[in-house]
Amino acid sequence: MELRLYDTLTKEKRVFTPIDPSNVRMYVCGPTVYDFAHIGNARPVIVFDVLFRLLRHLYGVDHVTYVRNITDVDDKINDRAARDFPGLPLNEAIRKVTEKTADQFQADVAALGCLPPTHQPRATEFVTPRADGRSDMVTLIKQLIARGHAYEAGGEVLFDVQSMPDYGALSGRRLEEQKAGARVAVDAHKRNPADFVLWKLSSENEPGWDSPWGRGRPGWHIECSAMSAAYLGGPDGKDVFDIHGGGLDLIFPHHENEIAQSRCAHGTPTMANYWMHNGFLQVEGEKMSKSLDNFFTINELLNTEKFGGRKWPGEVLRLAMLKTHYRQPIDWTVQGLQEAEKMLDRWYDAIGDVEAGEMSAEVLDALGDDMNTPKAIVELHRLAHPAAAGLAKAGLTRAGQKPKPRMLKASANILGLLKSTRSEWLARPGIESGVDRDAVESFIRARAEARARKDFKESDRIRDELAAMGVVLKDGKDADGKPVTTWEIAR
Ligand code: AMP
Ligand code: ZN
Numbered sequence: 001m002e003l004r005l006y007d008t009l010t011k012e013k014r015v016f017t018p019i020d021p022s023n024v025r026m027y028v029c030g031p032t033v034y035d036f037a038h039i040g041n042a043r044p045v046i047v048f049d050v051l052f053r054l055l056r057h058l059y060g061v062d063h064v065t066y067v068r069n070i071t072d073v074d075d076k077i078n079d080r081a082a083r084d085f086p087g088l089p090l091n092e093a094i095r096k097v098t099e100k101t102a103d104q105f106q107a108d109v110a111a112l113g114c115l116p117p118t119h120q121p122r123a124t125e126f127v128t129p130r131a132d133g134r135s136d137m138v139t140l141i142k143q144l145i146a147r148g149h150a151y152e153a154g155g156e157v158l159f160d161v162q163s164m165p166d167y168g169a170l171s172g173r174r175l176e177e178q179k180a181g182a183r184v185a186v187d188a189h190k191r192n193p194a195d196f197v198l199w200k201l202s203s204e205n206e207p208g209w210d211s212p213w214g215r216g217r218p219g220w221h222i223e224c225s226a227m228s229a230a231y232l233g234g235p236d237g238k239d240v241f242d243i244h245g246g247g248l249d250l251i252f253p254h255h256e257n258e259i260a261q262s263r264c265a266h267g268t269p270t271m272a273n274y275w276m277h278n279g280f281l282q283v284e285g286e287k288m289s290k291s292l293d294n295f296f297t298i299n300e301l302l303n304t305e306k307f308g309g310r311k312w313p314g315e316v317l318r319l320a321m322l323k324t325h326y327r328q329p330i331d332w333t334v335q336g337l338q339e340a341e342k343m344l345d346r347w348y349d350a351i352g353d354v355e356a357g358e359m360s361a362e363v364l365d366a367l368g369d370d371m372n373t374p375k376a377i378v379e380l381h382r383l384a385h386p387a388a389a390g391l392a393k394a395g396l397t398r399a400g401q402k403p404k405p406r407m408l409k410a411s412a413n414i415l416g417l418l419k420s421t422r423s424e425w426l427a428r429p430g431i432e433s434g435v436d437r438d439a440v441e442s443f444i445r446a447r448a449e450a451r452a453r454k455d456f457k458e459s460d461r462i463r464d465e466l467a468a469m470g471v472v473l474k475d476g477k478d479a480d481g482k483p484v485t486t487w488e489i490a491r
Helices: 039-059 075-084 090-111 137-146 175-180 220-232 248-266 298-303 314-322 334-351 361-368 373-384 389-393 405-413 422-426 437-452 456-468
Strands: 004-007 012-015 024-028 064-068 150-153 156-159 196-201 216-218 241-247 272-278 281-283 330-332 471-477 483-489
Touching (some): 004 272, 024 039, 024 220, 039 064, 039 241, 039 272, 039 281, 039 298, 039 314, 039 361, 064 220, 075 090, 137 156, 137 220, 137 248, 196 220, 216 220, 220 248, 241 248, 298 314, 314 334, 334 373, 334 422, 334 483, 361 373, 437 456, 437 471, 437 483, 456 471
Parallel strands (some): 024 064, 024 241, 241 272
Antiparallel strands (some): 004 012, 150 156, 196 216
């Protein structure tokens, strides 16, 4: 199969050709660890996990290096530490905040079925020169100054954007446009208002490292330039790697500035060959925000009943995320999660306890087309239920096709789905054991038949009987507008 990826920098979908097929290298910007990760933060983690799995499939498990950093130096972290641990010295308080938050993040994304990246460097370990000689921020900044791309002013070291003729190429922002909106008073020490901080001095009670420019701390962008170079240098000694990813809010200024720093420090024409950005997630049609009361952390979705009145299995959250193409905006809804769960129900019914077999060429082709997961999911559905009415109507299936459970399992696995057995799925959180699911499903079928012949007395009786078993029914419509009934255990 051929893999084609959309590159934000050149604005085109291109065949993916790794610099070194024996070591395909990808960097994704990771979390700033001061608070629980929200469900929007889960999107890049899941999307690039699918790409990681696909690359491992194509080039071999041992031939892909995936780096996702942990940003554990940031002024938001300092503020949170001072707020939550007022009695402790700041550095200790910071360690408490970052360790707890980073551990929570690892637990959250593991529950979403994400593989651990090859390396997860923490920014604080890459500030000053290292014993192992891997790239660090202070050395990078020194290189930028030596090459005439950075200068010291007003207690900061700044990147000189005018020293780079094509600064702004990723975001398409020209320097002249940026000047107009800048606030001159704040930026008086800058040569150009768009110059950005590489290093800033710390006050006595702020975290800081000794450097040639005094005790201070790095700017955010330089962290990723150092940590990507630390693990992703090429076989030719050039610091260019294959794929750099993150959410599209990072295009400007973060990725633009990473490119500027890395290219100017290393003297390379590019930082990474493919720049990939996931679209944003909103909740029930609105931007997620704490003030709108529609802000949900991964942990809340998994372990509390805040969203839709129940806990959600990680696999449901994962499938709900992958039903939308990664570059499109996604609307995160209770209904979307219910549909994903229903889909998994059917797939697990179809695979039973079979072993994974061969992978479907159609699923791989869909993923090879800039990770078209919605298309891959339709193909998975076809493997599970070739006779499903909606699929036949859409011309996707033909009469006489049989389910292919082994192929379904293998092909879903590359999306990080259907990793469990059917019995593990049936015992998932949110569904209490002790209810015979097959019995419930047959009651629901009988009720649908009763309703179809307008025997509402009988359909009500069945509903009451299920209620007595602790099962609540919800009537809704599927994507084709056909009535469907879902169920859950009453609480
Ligand atoms: P942050 O901790 O805000 O830097 O975000 C970590 C990652 O999550 C980055 O790749 C962001 O682009 C991404 N991200 C943040 N909010 C959302 C959202 N609502 N939808 C999709 N991705 C997001
Ligand atoms: Zn970054």
